């Protein structure tokens with residue numbers, strides 16, 4: 001039977017995740033894998049979970065197993081509102097932040113509309129935008145170019161050579177370049193642009209963090225052009241060094257949808273996240289969510305409420321940050337030790353990823369099979385570029401790999417690069 005006629009016009013725009021394809025090709029637990037983006041299982045509050053569950057069942061009884069409000073259970077909305085200092089009416093609970101992205105796409109995008117992003121960009125967001133037939137347009141190098149001269153602090157950007165070079169390559173250029181990038185967009189792209197999508201803290205995939213000047217310039221651009229901003233922020237609480245920078249939402253609450261997630265601070269299996277946004281925007285998202293899933297998982301929401309309100313989340317975060325800080329530092333020192341001249345990498349202040357750039361001309365997609373056979377996995381960087389460029393880059397995750405596999409993994413990577421670099 002020919003099934004093709006049954007598929008909607010959206011189906012050809014659905015995009016397979018190359019990351020998940022990698023998962024299906026090989027048993028990653030058998031090799032040294034820097035590929036996935038999973039949190040470390042040791043950060044899950046396994047010891048607390050039985051008593052947490054018992055408390056929730058005692059406190060909420062059958063309510064915890066019933067349908068709940070589409071906006072999320074009032075207790076969790078209130079707890080999030082308190083934690084982040086926002087009104088409860090501006091909090092919508094989502095079934096994970098991936099749904100947060102998707103619901104924004106669904107509510108704001110018509111086919112042909114434009115979403116502005118910076119490259120490299122989170123794959124799950126690209127999948128969602130494209131599934132609504134939106135055009136994803138990078139603002140060329142805006143990430144670096146919109147920063148004013150005053151801000152040259154280390155924002156995690158790659159350094160040009162091993163161990164040396166300016167702390168923040170590319171930062172410090174004038175805002176007029178952002179204007180130039182904007183003007184360089186086609187008139188249709190400018191007219192049809194709906195929102196800018198950014199991951200300001202510890203970007204997946206690059207690990208970079210936007211400086212205050214970059215955030216301010218982005219907000220100024222959005223205000224001038226009357227665009228919304230979708231601020232995707234699942235890693236914000238995972239900072240291991242440096243000083244927190246205000247969120248985009250704090251700078252522009254009137255036009256920002258701030259997406260949060262419990263995936264990296266509690267456990268991704270709960271599939272819980274939230275959106276903080278102006279009420280009129282949330283109202284439409286609320287209606288849309290009625291059709292999507294009626295309500296986020298109720299038992300999970302009560303567990304998250306109890307976890308947060310009892311102080312267990314903050315206690316657990318202390319361990320989580322310690323764990324990841326150690327892993328990040330280990331990765332950085334291994335890269336320093338093994339990677340040859342001509343390679344560079346980001347030095348993330350938080351999150352789960354860093355970004356490795358190999359000498360010009362190398363191709364991490366072409367190298368991938370060789371790497372897998374040698375026993376090491378990564379995600380090729382070009383998958384995160386809207387145009388598939390930057391084939392000499394790769395994303396490395398440091399949260400999930402067993403620590404004893406880090407050194408052999410980096411050594412294998414370095415051997416492959418050295419062999420090609422001869």
Ligand SMILES: Cc1ncc(COP(=O)(O)O)c(C=O)c1O
Pocket residue numbers: 037095096097098099122124199204232233234260261262263268271272273
């Ligand atoms: C930037 C970014 N946004 C959203 C998500 C989705 O997270 P979740 O749906 O588990 O909340 C991820 C997951 O890795 C991510 O890296």
